Amino acid sequence: MKVSILAVGTELLFGQTINTNAAYLSKKLQLKGFNVMYHYVVGDNPNRLKQQLADAFEHADMVILTGGLGPTQDDLTKEMVAEYMGAELVLDQRVYEELNAFFAKVGRKMSANNMKQAYMPEGCTPFYNAAGTAPGFALERDGRIAICLPGPPREMSWLYENCLDQYLDKFVDKKIFYRVVRTMGIGESDLETMLLPLIDGQTDPTIATYAKEGEVAVRITSQRDSMEEAEAAVTDMIAAMSDICGEYIYSINDEEMNEVVVRLLKNRGLTVSSAESCTGGKFAVSITDVPGASNVFGHGYVTYSVDAKVGVLGLDRELIEDKGVVSAEVAEEMAVAARHLSGSDIAVSITGYAGPDADEGFNPGTAYIGYAYEGCSGSRLIKRRAVDRAWNRNNFTLNMQRTVYLILKGEL
Amino acid sequence: MKVSILAVGTELLFGQTINTNAAYLSKKLQLKGFNVMYHYVVGDNPNRLKQQLADAFEHADMVILTGGLGPTQDDLTKEMVAEYMGAELVLDQRVYEELNAFFAKVGRKMSANNMKQAYMPEGCTPFYNAAGTAPGFALERDGRIAICLPGPPREMSWLYENCLDQYLDKFVDKKIFYRVVRTMGIGESDLETMLLPLIDGQTDPTIATYAKEGEVAVRITSQRDSMEEAEAAVTDMIAAMSDICGEYIYSINDEEMNEVVVRLLKNRGLTVSSAESCTGGKFAVSITDVPGASNVFGHGYVTYSVDAKVGVLGLDRELIEDKGVVSAEVAEEMAVAARHLSGSDIAVSITGYAGPDADEGFNPGTAYIGYAYEGCSGSRLIKRRAVDRAWNRNNFTLNMQRTVYLILKGEL
Numbered sequence A, B: 001m002k003v004s005i006l007a008v009g010t011e012l013l014f015g016q017t018i019n020t021n022a023a024y025l026s027k028k029l030q031l032k033g034f035n036v037m038y039h040y041v042v043g044d045n046p047n048r049l050k051q052q053l054a055d056a057f058e059h060a061d062m063v064i065l066t067g068g069l070g071p072t073q074d075d076l077t078k079e080m081v082a083e084y085m086g087a088e089l090v091l092d093q094r095v096y097e098e099l100n101a102f103f104a105k106v107g108r109k110m111s112a113n114n115m116k117q118a119y120m121p122e123g124c125t126p127f128y129n130a131a132g133t134a135p136g137f138a139l140e141r142d143g144r145i146a147i148c149l150p151g152p153p154r155e156m157s158w159l160y161e162n163c164l165d166q167y168l169d170k171f172v173d174k175k176i177f178y179r180v181v182r183t184m185g186i187g188e189s190d191l192e193t194m195l196l197p198l199i200d201g202q203t204d205p206t207i208a209t210y211a212k213e214g215e216v217a218v219r220i221t222s223q224r225d226s227m228e229e230a231e232a233a234v235t236d237m238i239a240a241m242s243d244i245c246g247e248y249i250y251s252i253n254d255e256e257m258n259e260v261v262v263r264l265l266k267n268r269g270l271t272v273s274s275a276e277s278c279t280g281g282k283f284a285v286s287i288t289d290v291p292g293a294s295n296v297f298g299h300g301y302v303t304y305s306v307d308a309k310v311g312v313l314g315l316d317r318e319l320i321e322d323k324g325v326v327s328a329e330v331a332e333e334m335a336v337a338a339r340h341l342s343g344s345d346i347a348v349s350i351t352g353y354a355g356p357d358a359d360e361g362f363n364p365g366t367a368y369i370g371y372a373y374e375g376c377s378g379s380r381l382i383k384r385r386a387v388d389r390a391w392n393r394n395n396f397t398l399n400m401q402r403t404v405y406l407i408l409k410g411e412l
Helices: A020-032 A046-059 A077-085 A093-105 A112-118 A153-171 A188-199 A227-248 A257-268 A282-288 A306-311 A317-323 A328-342 A389-408 B020-032 B046-059 B077-085 B093-106 B112-118 B153-171 B188-199 B227-248 B257-268 B282-288 B306-311 B317-323 B328-342 B389-408
Strands: A002-008 A035-042 A062-066 A089-091 A119-121 A125-127 A136-141 A144-149 A175-183 A206-212 A215-224 A249-251 A272-276 A297-303 A346-352 A366-373 A376-383 B002-008 B035-042 B062-066 B089-091 B119-121 B125-127 B136-141 B144-149 B175-183 B206-212 B215-224 B249-251 B272-276 B297-303 B346-352 B366-373 B376-383
Touching: A002 A020, A002 A046, A020 A035, A020 A062, A020 A153, A020 A175, A035 A046, A035 B046, A046 A062, A046 A077, A046 B035, A046 B046, A077 A089, A077 A119, A077 A136, A077 A144, A093 A112, A112 A119, A112 B188, A119 A136, A125 A153, A136 A153, A144 A153, A175 A227, A188 A206, A188 A215, A188 A227, A215 A227, A227 A249, A249 A257, A257 A282, A257 A389, A272 A282, A272 A328, A272 A389, A282 A297, A282 A389, A282 B282, A297 A306, A297 A328, A297 B306, A306 A317, A306 B297, A306 B328, A317 A328, A328 A346, A328 A366, A328 A376, A328 B306, A346 A389, A366 A389, A376 A389, B002 B020, B002 B046, B020 B035, B020 B062, B020 B153, B020 B175, B035 B046, B046 B062, B046 B077, B077 B089, B077 B119, B077 B136, B077 B144, B093 B112, B112 B119, B119 B136, B125 B153, B136 B153, B144 B153, B175 B227, B188 B206, B188 B215, B188 B227, B215 B227, B227 B249, B249 B257, B257 B282, B257 B389, B272 B282, B272 B328, B272 B389, B282 B297, B282 B389, B297 B306, B297 B328, B306 B317, B317 B328, B328 B346, B328 B366, B328 B376, B346 B389, B366 B389, B376 B389
Parallel strands: A002 A035, A002 A062, A062 A144, A272 A297, A272 A346, B002 B035, B002 B062, B062 B144, B272 B297, B272 B346
Antiparallel strands: A035 B035, A089 A119, A125 A136, A136 A144, A175 A215, A175 A249, A206 A215, A297 B297, A346 A366, A366 A376, B089 B119, B125 B136, B136 B144, B175 B215, B175 B249, B206 B215, B346 B366, B366 B376
């Protein structure tokens, strides 16, 4: 089936917002077996929206619109879609009650503008939105399918996952199953070379590698008559992959490293603590991002200044002056102190330069990661000459997670 | 002048690449006084490219195409544009020589495919590319202007800055100026209602609100004969806005709240520290995201467990058991302790439920923010019944930033 994506919002044409929704939906639709034909962006202008919708249906059976479902006057997507498809807007009792309940709960008054969100095109399939107030919907008329989703990416993806994905099933003949295997410690081209015997001449399942920040992911996809067949084919392929490169695989279920670390710690009844300088608390945030992290994480120290390293962690000021605040010794002592103060089983620390500047003799991107666990402590040097502060801080955080992972695997 | 942007590349329709080029160009074009009408994306398909180009010229005088200028067989943008505009491709001696020199330098043989990059539409204005091998160009025919730029964002922006920006000067009559005003503490529809007297019947400057995570931004845009006039009109409008809703405005320059907080602290020579439970360090991360944060932030405590609140911050275990770990009293004591331990001027703390679960009698989204500064301490209740853990943690963090902001403004 041919699908196009039409994003509505003047902020996109002003370049203030990047159209990540189109990329998100395209990836999902592609994996489901749809052909994405075009992306379009129009501003909050009712006539141009209607005209572009008509143009889009010249080349596609289904048009997915994002944005313009909010409560303000320039949010007109629903109205224009209903008009184009020839459907009346009628009060949706459930949305009306949910809106009422929402505004009662947050203790705000529902405005007349908010009321218009309770009206839906007659005969549509509503997608009730638990991630926000604007519901989405699908409307089918004369072989044309218009689907409306809200613009905020978090709400849009929530509605895709919880409503639209299922709705689309009826248009798919073959069933698609895929898994994303996550690997670490090997580059993309080396991994691809190892997997060549599996990739060559293989039409189903397909194997595709993707370089991600600091790691490589592998997507294994099968398209068969039944979901069971597709899943079995993917499972067999993952087993074959594991024989070849199992040592690099840390998840066969598209988990992030922080999720794997929390799961492993929880399974073993172990705890971790952190002492962070240049990452400013990003490791602690990454661990506590995982629900249930309180079982494995209790204490984090953000010791950004030398005073904090001395006053909070009890480091020797002379050691810092002697070795330098960014040094293997300071990193190791920070981890030893964090473990001691918190009573955790494992501690990890970092001191380094996130950039854009660094002290003389160092480049931004340089950091020492310290670690400590029963009977052992040490440090690892991270060196990736990069000036981008955000990139460095992410890379440092991933390497702190990886340090804990390696300890848990008995490899450090 | 009406402009549309047409991106060419199947990787965009697969969702593997996000169309950041369209946002980049839109921002530049708006600031130059062009009206960006539409964004389009098509795959590497010659017929659909030509058809979409024709459609685009139905609604715009100028179409800027990105991508499809490379040396491979599916790079056909230049060929299709030349054909549509009725121009022959002729050898460009300068590009030919530059390509020759490039391949001599890297020690590779120039392939026949590479040779096709040396052909340019007859009569075009070439944009020679010092950031890559594919040149861009502008081609004018019968009042229509087609502009081609390479797809890689680094090359595209290099050509914009160094060639296209100047080329576009001849088409500009009116000048556009805009500012983005950031507000926090008021919902989008309430804010719009307050601003209605300014919005209604107003053609220039225009006022547009858009909801961001946890806040509302307002874009004020003016299009006048000179940049000075446009800027003055926007400045006047911001003054009028400030009279109506000034208490909610925290930046008239599109700054993030963490940037504003760091700037205000730095200007006053003040420091802040934090004690975080449910946010797991996100406040500390948000402050240290800003380069130069070390002047204003030294200490952060991530006290996720009760043991950490007692052991690190020295809270009374009986108080925690008596009032509950999520309580106004515990939040306030956390802030008082963080300020005392760190010696900072201001301390901010949080204890709450990020979700997806919460203890009985509470909803995820509920948290108490504590604060302490010279001679004063207290707490604020945050209550936004939301089950999304990431959303709650972001909202909590923004509210911690806002708490420090309100203290700095003398409003708390």
